[in-house]
Amino acid sequence: MDWTSLPIEPLDKLAQTKMQTKLDQLAKPINSLGRLEELADHLAGIYHSTELDLQSRKCLVFAADNGVAQEGVSATPQKVTAIQALNMLAGHTVVATLAQTYHCDIQVIDVGIKSDLDSAAIVQKKIRCGTADMLVQPAMTYAQAQQAIQVGFDQAQQAIEAGYQLLAVGELGIGNTTAASAMVAALLHTNGSAVVGKGSNISSQRLKHKIKVVDGALSRAALPFPLPDPLVVLQQVGALELGAMTGAILGAAAYQKPVLLDGFLSYASALLAQKLRPTVLDYVIPTHISHEQGSQLVLQALGLKPYIDLEMCVGEGSGAMMILPWLDGLQTILQQMNTQIDMDFTYFP
Numbered sequence: 001m002d003w004t005s006l007p008i009e010p011l012d013k014l015a016q017t018k019m020q021t022k023l024d025q026l027a028k029p030i031n032s033l034g035r036l037e038e039l040a041d042h043l044a045g046i047y048h049s050t051e052l053d054l055q056s057r058k059c060l061v062f063a064a065d066n067g068v069a070q071e072g073v074s075a076t077p078q079k080v081t082a083i084q085a086l087n088m089l090a091g092h093t094v095v096a097t098l099a100q101t102y103h104c105d106i107q108v109i110d111v112g113i114k115s116d117l118d119s120a121a122i123v124q125k126k127i128r129c130g131t132a133d134m135l136v137q138p139a140m141t142y143a144q145a146q147q148a149i150q151v152g153f154d155q156a157q158q159a160i161e162a163g164y165q166l167l168a169v170g171e172l173g174i175g176n177t178t179a180a181s182a183m184v185a186a187l188l189h190t191n192g193s194a195v196v197g198k199g200s201n202i203s204s205q206r207l208k209h210k211i212k213v214v215d216g217a218l219s220r221a222a223l224p225f226p227l228p229d230p231l232v233v234l235q236q237v238g239a240l241e242l243g244a245m246t247g248a249i250l251g252a253a254a255y256q257k258p259v260l261l262d263g264f265l266s267y268a269s270a271l272l273a274q275k276l277r278p279t280v281l282d283y284v285i286p287t288h289i290s291h292e293q294g295s296q297l298v299l300q301a302l303g304l305k306p307y308i309d310l311e312m313c314v315g316e317g318s319g320a321m322m323i324l325p326w327l328d329g330l331q332t333i334l335q336q337m338n339t340q341i342d343m344d345f346t347y348f349p
Ligand SMILES: Cc1cc2ncn([C@H]3O[C@H](COP(=O)(O)O)[C@@H](O)[C@H]3O)c2cc1C
Pocket: 073, 074, 075, 076, 080, 084, 171, 172, 173, 174, 175, 176, 177, 178, 198, 199, 200, 201, 314, 315, 316
């Protein structure tokens, strides 16, 4: 299905009201589950039901290389993208270990790793062998930006059609915090110093250089504001894996399933998704607050308030996994708790 042609349905307000009534009738003080109640109401609105089945879940990890890595913006050599993609399949990355612990399936999708990986377990959707260096030329063509969104959308559609009830997005791509920062700066009409952070932990000196690279890429791209077409941001200063994440977020929304965000890279992708389809955020579940510098700015722009703050900034989808035990707890509460009726009492606040 062409990602531009499916509408995004509004949330089911009646189911949300029913969920709040159900929560209020449980044998616990009213509102005492705090933000877990907000989460429950949100999910009821997505599922059109107060019965939550959150066990069938999948994390889609999009991997690609970034040409801007050649500008010395990362602490890590580019080959680590491919190495980590293989480690992911072997279960040895942060997200893979957490996914295993919290019972989440995981899939790695190659949308632009520079080298060809010899593994049948990686979904092959390579759009090109890494982006071009955004400091000197557009990161990709407009058609490739569209393709990146479509690949992510298709992966979400396929997962949902296979029966998954809950999706999470993650990524791998050395240099992609530079692309995400540039995308956020362009979409929010600000500059490098407002959004650039230390990514995979660069020195303060390298951070100054990274800000200059982002500002340089933005001035090369000379994007108009307001932007007539947000996809041009992806084309000019984006990343293939971030475009695919955007597509997966749009796909989850189009097929009416919740999508768990991860950290800064997923916020940048969600911001692009929101610029393309403002109501997509109805289906987006924020999970953790990334420690990356620009996070608060994007979260505020998105109006999202994540549930967890562990000061994590790994990426890969790892932060999204941290909310899974909470979702399990919520599901058990709804299924197993006594109600006031069972206990023969009513509240008199
Ligand atoms: C070993 C390793 C594992 C990672 N897993 C995720 N990232 C994270 O760091 C990368 C982005 O940071 P930057 O823009 O600074 O290169 C992405 O791959 C992101 O997923 C990792 C980074 C490293 C080094």
